[in-house]
Amino acid sequence: GPCECLRGELRPPNFPSLLSHPLDTDSDASSESNIVSDGLRGARLSSYWQSAAQLRGEVDCAAVDERAAQLAETSRLVQFAAQLSAAKNVIVMIGAGVSVASGIPDFRTPGTGLYSQLQEYNLPFPEAIFDIDFFQDNPAPFYRLCTELWPGNFSPTYAHYFLKLLHDKAKLRRVYSQNIDSLECAAGLPAEKLVAAHGNFDSAHVVGGNHSVPIECLEEALKHGEEGWRGLEAKFGGLVKPSITFFGEALPERFRALLHDDFDACDLLIVMGTSLKVRPFNLLIGFVGDNVPRLLVNREPVGEAETFCAPGGFDFSGQRDVFLRGECDEGVRQLADLVGWKSTLDALADAHASERRADSAH
Numbered sequence: 001g002p003c004e005c006l007r008g009e010l011r012p013p014n015f016p017s018l019l020s021h022p023l024d025t026d027s028d029a030s031s032e033s034n035i036v037s038d039g040l041r042g043a044r045l046s047s048y049w050q051s052a053a054q055l056r057g058e059v060d061c062a063a064v065d066e067r068a069a070q071l072a073e074t075s076r077l078v079q080f081a082a083q084l085s086a087a088k089n090v091i092v093m094i095g096a097g098v099s100v101a102s103g104i105p106d107f108r109t110p111g112t113g114l115y116s117q118l119q120e121y122n123l124p125f126p127e128a129i130f131d132i133d134f135f136q137d138n139p140a141p142f143y144r145l146c147t148e149l150w151p152g153n154f155s156p157t158y159a160h161y162f163l164k165l166l167h168d169k170a171k172l173r174r175v176y177s178q179n180i181d182s183l184e185c186a187a188g189l190p191a192e193k194l195v196a197a198h199g200n201f202d203s204a205h206v207v208g209g210n211h212s213v214p215i216e217c218l219e220e221a222l223k224h225g226e227e228g229w230r231g232l233e234a235k236f237g238g239l240v241k242p243s244i245t246f247f248g249e250a251l252p253e254r255f256r257a258l259l260h261d262d263f264d265a266c267d268l269l270i271v272m273g274t275s276l277k278v279r280p281f282n283l284l285i286g287f288v289g290d291n292v293p294r295l296l297v298n299r300e301p302v303g304e305a306e307t308f309c310a311p312g313g314f315d316f317s318g319q320r321d322v323f324l325r326g327e328c329d330e331g332v333r334q335l336a337d338l339v340g341w342k343s344t345l346d347a348l349a350d351a352h353a354s355e356r357r358a359d360s361a362h
Helices: 002-010 032-056 061-086 096-102 114-121 126-130 132-137 140-149 158-168 215-222 225-236 253-265 281-286 328-339 342-361
Strands: 090-094 172-177 194-196 199-206 240-244 268-272 294-298 321-325
Touching: 061 321, 061 328, 090 158, 090 281, 096 158, 096 328, 114 140, 126 132, 126 140, 140 215, 140 225, 158 172, 158 328, 158 342, 172 253, 194 199, 194 253, 199 215, 215 225, 215 240, 225 240, 268 328, 294 328, 321 328, 328 342
Parallel strands: 090 172, 090 268, 172 194, 268 294, 294 321
Antiparallel strands: 199 240
16 A cells, blocks of 8 residues: 555665564564664654655554554563563562452442442442441441452462462562452462551451451351351450451551561562552552662553652653553563563463362362
8 A cells, every 4th residue: 555655665774673563572572682672763763754754644643653652662561571580579569450350350440340339238438348437337248248259259360370470480579469369379479478468368356456366267157147247246245357457447567567678678569450549558669769670560550750649659751660551460471471481370370270170179
């Protein structure tokens, strides 16, 4: 067509082939320098094409700009993969988006997020289900939610297995998780490598006191509905809940104990599947050193400096911060492929899935 003819006539020397073909990280994963070089040339070629197009009117300048931007993002992701290969103290911060592929909804996506689905509980406001004062007045909605989210009802995702892979590769300092589903450890991550910033179902206690209750007692009680949890309340002298951090409660001591040493030592930060709206968890992205590479894997950019609630927000226009748009599972697959770990990640996920199926059969 005329557009192809124009491209042929105006093609400058050493024109990168990536500009005229879809990105294929599989085929180019072993040629990092070529991808980086092509990405850096993309912006200059965009300007060249636009000038030609304005004269000939035969090239979609917006498409050229988009292609150049894709190349620039690809080159930066490759650079981040190289930095991951060299890193020794990686911290990963994760939110509900990491567990979406397992069937657990995230919190804030309109229509499908957990808060949108909570209308059936007749709550005064969606967040009330995690409000300690509301729970003490009306625990039934939270207990019902517990039965749906209880560990064992869902399986880990590729993103969870990627955390285990980072540990196996001796690169992981710690995972800081907002999630209460315990799927990180279900994927094989050792408990000492996890900070459950908002708690999880690993333990239970009496509200308003320090008395611990075996989590198995709460699990069994909830199987019997209101009669069960009211019986548990009578037995232990107060409402019993999993050690999940509600609004109005302090974060776990483990979070405070490890926070500063971990983030001082961090040499690479990965943030996945979070809106970065909940304090103080969201502030952690600014706790790493000024030169520490940071990657956000998310459906949309969040935590950007111009709108962030504190210093240390992302700047995706520079070379330090990288944004990888999309689902968390796809993002970790891309990253693992670039580092050369794709087959290992696949094997890890397949092996654990087979084990879980065998356990279920028994």
